[in-house]
Amino acid sequence: MNKLDESLLTSLPPFRNFSKTQIRTVLDLATPKRFGQELAVFTEGDPAKRFYLLLDGHIRVVRTTPNGDQIIVLHIAPGQLFGIAAAMRRDTYPATAMTADECLTLSWPNALWHKFAEDYPGFATENYKTVGERMGEVNNRVVEMATQHVEQRVACTLLRLINQNGKKVENGIAIDFPITRQNLSEMTGTTLHTVSRLLSAWQKEGIVASTRKRVAVTDPHRLVLISEAGI
Amino acid sequence: MNKLDESLLTSLPPFRNFSKTQIRTVLDLATPKRFGQELAVFTEGDPAKRFYLLLDGHIRVVRTTPNGDQIIVLHIAPGQLFGIAAAMRRDTYPATAMTADECLTLSWPNALWHKFAEDYPGFATENYKTVGERMGEVNNRVVEMATQHVEQRVACTLLRLINQNGKKVENGIAIDFPITRQNLSEMTGTTLHTVSRLLSAWQKEGIVASTRKRVAVTDPHRLVLISEAGI
DNA sequence: GCCCAAGTTTGTTGTAGAGCAATGTCGTGG
DNA sequence: CCACGACATTGCTCTACAACAAACTTGGGC
Structure with missing residues (x-):
């Protein structure tokens, strides 16, 4: 005790x-x-x-x-x-x-x-x-699930996670617990494959930075745009 | 009053x-x-x-x-x-x-x-x-929305509706208030077109009986099968 | 009875994203 | 330090379903 x-x-x-x-x-x-x-x-x-x-x-x-x-x-x-x-x-x-x-x-x-x-x-x-x-x-x-596309849902989910569980790091805001692509797919109703592709694409554009079991958002504003419009 | x-x-x-x-x-x-x-x-x-x-x-x-x-x-x-x-x-x-x-x-x-x-x-x-x-x-x-296909979701929704708002009629159980294809699509996160197609198909198979703004389920058991497996 | 709007059906087309498969990488435990 | 298992990436294919389009049906109001 x-x-x-x-x-x-x-x-x-x-x-x-x-x-x-x-x-x-x-x-x-x-x-x-x-x-x-x-x-x-x-x-x-x-x-x-x-x-x-x-x-x-x-x-x-x-x-x-x-x-x-x-x-x-x-x-x-x-x-x-x-x-x-x-x-x-x-x-x-x-x-x-x-x-x-x-x-x-x-x-x-x-x-x-x-x-x-x-x-x-x-x-x-x-x-x-x-x-x-x-x-x-x-x-x-x-x-969300009824009206939005996978891309928007994943963006929304990331935004919600950094709002509720965000920790400021040097290059943005990190989700401060381990989270896999599989986990994210279970939150959004998609597959780990799709989540992986999205994170890769966003990483190339400098919107997120992710490593194994860790995800950080480097450009929340762009993510908001995606969550709203799907770009 | x-x-x-x-x-x-x-x-x-x-x-x-x-x-x-x-x-x-x-x-x-x-x-x-x-x-x-x-x-x-x-x-x-x-x-x-x-x-x-x-x-x-x-x-x-x-x-x-x-x-x-x-x-x-x-x-x-x-x-x-x-x-x-x-x-x-x-x-x-x-x-x-x-x-x-x-x-x-x-x-x-x-x-x-x-x-x-x-x-x-x-x-x-x-x-x-x-x-x-x-x-x-x-x-x-x-x-449901995260894991099931449209067909299963519509089946689930109909089953829930007749459970909570069902009225026994001669050929089955009717949803006892007016409900459009559009309404059903808003409950399942799909389009009225898809709902219409599904209801038509099920009607041909004798699983449901629907008219304008009214839906009745004539063979709940088959609908359960669809909701579970997608058949 | 006729008209009109709201609801429904049905066809066609295009695509988002699931499913499958193969390969790559990290990190943990022996 | 190596090997293995867990996690991640990426390419390809295929289908479920949205999106668009157009005709048809029904019922209520005039």
Whole structure:
């Protein structure tokens, strides 16, 4: 068990404005856990017993079809809750959470969701707001998939990734966790081949810079143009 | 103003188990309204001031892209709440609600959401459950769009429609509101031409029976096969 | 009953992008 | 340090489906 600093939580939306003692209680009840890369925190269909907070690292939330196709539903960044099926009164997790890199999570039994919500007004509010935003994003994705070409969708996806998980580097903004062409294709509903071709082409034009498992955007503005018009 | 029967609400999930006087209060505070076909109940971007319950008819929830493409995000059946942006703490509606046929709605100012939730435990629970289910469905759609062919997607969409809005008729199960090829194409991310061709082909095979603005499924089982394998 | 607009059907053509296959490169573990 | 597996690139082919075009059908309004 790691020593947990109170300051870890006080800045996060769901726990903002909690009193010092309340934060301490929340931390006392939490179970911390470290994960290596590419491990499942929980699996689709498992009984939903706990909800999680990601303190460090990055999580991919993934669904698998009956034919074995896998698609990435959502990315979780540090400071966000995930596995909140409980809050939506589901009894099993609707998707699998995989670590994209080394992760540190806190988790609590579902029963505590209700306790937190009762004891600390603002907890539920903040989280339902998050759910609302995620709902908006996934609807955006449906619209994107229905109306845009592969090239535009990949551009949109990259832009979203650098917005939510971008880290400034010398030549642009990098996605700060490992991501393969395959992963990108699973987010856009295409094949790794097509993604590879697009990244190669964009690299030649100086729009992106990618290496194995890493992608950085060097010219976000051009990418926006592509995402809007397909050039 | 129509006389509102208490029995209208007592059977609906969000209000189930309310006391008789509670139901009466809910009804007293509600504003009923009738709509003709193809009218907007509220519009994307409008300030979200009220939330709605559909008593009769069918509602399409629609998003419009900057280029004017329109896609149907969700269908609302009688007895369901919609426009619950308030519950997700959004200040504008994220989509437009259009009537598919003649509709009767009740609506309440957003402030009452919180009152209902406080006064009547079970109201919030029931509704967040609904949100969770809708989230699951829209994620399913993303997966569908990412992995399935047009033929399969149209089949899936028809099956979902007859499940949620099906009415038994002599030769099968009909979608009990007007729906055009164009509408179906907006739900599946294709063109009305392709939908028309598919319906014609399926009609020849005796799988569906469609007329102008009406679609019925005569052989759901075959449609399931198509949705799964593409046949 | 007739007209018109909205909805539908059907044909043709062009192309985005999937599918397949072969080769190249990186980095990790023995 | 080497070998192997995982990841990536690239070329070729082929098809599903969008895009365009044009005629046909239906039903509601005058």
